[in-house]
Amino acid sequence: MTQTKKRTSFRTFLSYMDLSREYYAAYGYSQPYKWMSYTEVPFARLAKPLSQCRVGLLTTTDLEKLPGENKMDRYLLRKVYAHPVEDAPEHFYTQDLQWDQETTHTDDNESFMPLNSLAETATSGKIGSAAPRFYGAMTDYSQGKTSKKSAPQVLDFCRQDGVEALILPAL
Amino acid sequence: MSLIARHLEENGIPTVVIGSARDIVEECGVARFLFTDFPLGNPCGKPWDKEMQGAIMEMALDLLQGAWQPRTTVQAPFVWSEDDTWRTVFMHVSEEKREAFKKAGEGRRAAQANAKTRH
Numbered sequence: 624m625t626q627t628k629k630r631t632s633f634r635t636f637l638s639y640m641d642l643s644r645e646y647y648a649a650y651g652y653s654q655p656y657k658w659m660s661y662t663e664v665p666f667a668r669l670a671k672p673l674s675q676c677r678v679g680l681l682t683t684t685d686l687e688k689l690p691g692e693n694k695m696d697r698y699l700l701r702k703v704y705a706h707p708v709e710d711a712p713e714h715f716y717t718q719d720l721q722w723d724q725e726t727t728h729t730d731d732n733e734s735f736m737p738l739n740s741l742a743e744t745a746t747s748g749k750i751g752s753a754a755p756r757f758y759g760a761m762t763d764y765s766q767g768k769t770s771k772k773s774a775p776q777v778l779d780f781c782r783q784d785g786v787e788a789l790i791l792p793a794l
Numbered sequence: 795m796s797l798i799a800r801h802l803e804e805n806g807i808p809t810v811v812i813g814s815a816r817d818i819v820e821e822c823g824v825a826r827f828l829f830t831d832f833p834l835g836n837p838c839g840k841p842w843d844k845e846m847q848g849a850i851m852e853m854a855l856d857l858l859q860g861a862w863q864p865r866t867t868v869q870a871p872f873v874w875s876e877d878d879t880w881r882t883v884f885m886h887v888s889e890e891k892r893e894a895f896k897k898a899g900e901g902r903r904a905a906q907a908n909a910k911t912r913h
Contacts, residue, residue, distance in 0.1 A: 627873050636831050639815040642885040649887040650899030659796070664823040664864035665803035673859040683795055695902075695909035723833035723884035731841035740838070740851035749855055760798055774801030781807055788858050789802055792837050793795040793813035 659766055669788060678744075679754035679786040681777060682736045683762045683794045684715040684729075694719050701763075703776040705756045705784075711738055720762060720794050735794050754784045762793075796822035803864075810854045812837045820867060826857045827867045832874045833884060839872075846872060 644655045669676060686706060691697040697719055715736055717729040733739055738757060745753045758780050760773045781789060796819050799809040803825045810826040813819055814837050819827050830837050830850065839847035850870055857868050874880060887895065 627876060636816050636829075637881055637884075638817045639834075639885075640817050640821065645887050646885040646895075647899075649892055649895040650902065651896050652899065658818060659822045661800070661823040664825060665800055666825045666864035667803045667806050667808045669808050669859055670806075673855060678855070678858075681795075681798065693905055693909070695905045699909060717835075722835035723880065724835070725883050726833040726880040727835045728841060729835055731836075733844070733847050734836035734838055734841045737838045737847055737851050740847050743848065744851060744855060749852070760795075762795065766797060769797045770801065774798045777798050778802055778805050778807070781802065786807065788808045788810075789799075790854055790858075791795050791799050791809055791811045793811060793815065793819070794835060794837070 656764075671787075673750055673788070674748055675751040676787040677752045677754055677785050678741060678750045679757065679781060679784065679789045680736065680738060680741060681758040681760060681789055681791045682715065683720065683760065683792075684717050684736060685719070685759060685761060686712050686716065688716045688718070701761045703758070703760045703773045703780075705758050705780040707756055708738055708742075708753065709755075711757065717794060722794050729794070735792055737790075737792065741790070751787075754781075754786045756780065756784055758789075795819075796824050799824045808858055810858045812850065812854055816867075820865070823865060825864045825866070826861045827865075828854045828857055828870060829867055830870045830872065832872075833880045840874075 640658060689697040689700045691700060715732055729735060741753045744750050758777050760777055763769045795811060799811050802809050810828055811819055811824050812828045814830050814832045814834050816829050839850045853868060853870055
């Protein structure tokens with residue numbers, strides 16, 4: 624583990640709300656995106672020890688490149704999905720999403736969709752089991768669509784698979 | 795992602811979000827958040843660093859069972875690099891890029907309008 628120590632006059636972590644506001648303004652969008660901000664936060668506890676729980680994973684990436692001439696066409700075709708872990712893609716499709724393509728890459732699935740790491744914790748006994756399917760819900764501009772369509776669909780998938788806790792890595 | 799996590803929590807399924815956009819997740823408000831201070835793209839550990847990825851998974855699971863109240867954020871004790879240049883790259887609007895961004899935006903809006911007429 625690399626230890627670092629420094630003095631700073633600014634917060635160290637980046638504000639993506641600030642960055643994206645300036646970025647899209649430079650692109651000529653007149654209205655900044657309005658992010659959701661809640662006062663109340665729901666909280667559920669594990670119903671039993673983690674070592675007895677089935678745990679699932681949800682990714683913001685896609686299984687493959689959807690058909691369509693451009694990103695906008697593909698964006699309109701995206702759907703929430705459930706897919707067997709044993710048939711996971713060799714490479715998830717990430718090119719339509721916003722991430723730092725100048726600094727890093729997504730060639731290693733485990734760096735953003737850790738199916739193997741989760742499976743290893745089932746083998747070690749830390750969790751009861753890993754879900755037989757994983758889920759995908761691509762980041763959507765529409766908060767209404769995410770809350771009213773995508774989220775209930777993911778909940779249905781979890782119930783179908785007996786998932787008792789979910790890990791959500793956001794690309 | 796945060797909105798989906800909230801919906802699951804409301805319906806009795808505990809969640810942990812792993813991500814690198816700390817302000818967006820915390821502003822929305824989630825039950826449990828494991829923050830990795832990395833460039834967007836590898837929230838679960840550096841590519842090919844199996845040891846780090848395993849450690850982050852362990853931390854996420856510890857958070858899942860250890861948090862006793864919502865808005866619990868844990869920061870993974872890893873740094874991307876000693877050089878912080880990456881913090882000045884992604885989405886950075888420099889003066890020399892401004893004109894190119896404006897043109898790209900015009901192209902994007904035309905593509906959006908075009909796609910909507912076809913779907």
